[in-house]
Amino acid sequence: MKLLRKLFPHPVLTVLLTVVWLLLVNAYSINSLLFGAFLGVLIPFITSPYWPNMPRVRHPLKIIEYFFIVLWDIVVANFVVANLILFRRNADLKPAWVTVPLDLRTPEAITVLAGTITLTPGTVSSDISDEGHAILVHCLNAPDPQAVCDEIKMRYERRLKEIFE
Numbered sequence: 001m002k003l004l005r006k007l008f009p010h011p012v013l014t015v016l017l018t019v020v021w022l023l024l025v026n027a028y029s030i031n032s033l034l035f036g037a038f039l040g041v042l043i044p045f046i047t048s049p050y051w052p053n054m055p056r057v058r059h060p061l062k063i064i065e066y067f068f069i070v071l072w073d074i075v076v077a078n079f080v081v082a083n084l085i086l087f088r089r090n091a092d093l094k095p096a097w098v099t100v101p102l103d104l105r106t107p108e109a110i111t112v113l114a115g116t117i118t119l120t121p122g123t124v125s126s127d128i129s130d131e132g133h134a135i136l137v138h139c140l141n142a143p144d145p146q147a148v149c150d151e152i153k154m155r156y157e158r159r160l161k162e163i164f165e
Contacts (some may be wrong), residue, residue, distance in 0.1 A: 015040065018033070019038075070156075074121065104160060109161070110135070125137055
């Protein structure tokens with residue numbers, strides 16, 4: 001078992017890299033699969049000293065739920081931002097900087113939250129406090145900044161806390 005752990009320090013990353021390689025080459029042959037598997041084993045093996053602690057995922061099935069919620073929010077936000085850009089004057093927009101206090105403590109969860117905020121059109125995560133207790137978010141249109149903060153905490157942070165902590 002220890003030999004397998006040394007060869008495959010991050011098995012999920014190994015599978016993910018192999019699949020990404022197959023998608024990038026867009027050719028499904030045994031050679032592509034073998035080279036993708038080779039990269040999938042080699043890259044985590046070489047980078048494993050830089051990952052002293054593996055991220056702990058407490059509820060892996062909740063990741064699927066989180067993925068679909070984020071995907072839905074991205075689609076909806078695209079329509080909202082398109083509506084703002086096409087049918088509102090700049091003077092009517094209320095951009096705002098919102099500081100969202102974080103209950104999350106693991107770096108992986110905070111990184112996923114920051115990425116989620118940035119992926120959602122109309123918001124960008126700009127900075128994280130030195131201690132990791134707050135994240136600064138810029139919103140294209142936020143008439144009520146507290147509502148934005150509450151939505152981020154309820155929709156994303158709560159679920160990430162279930163997944164990672």
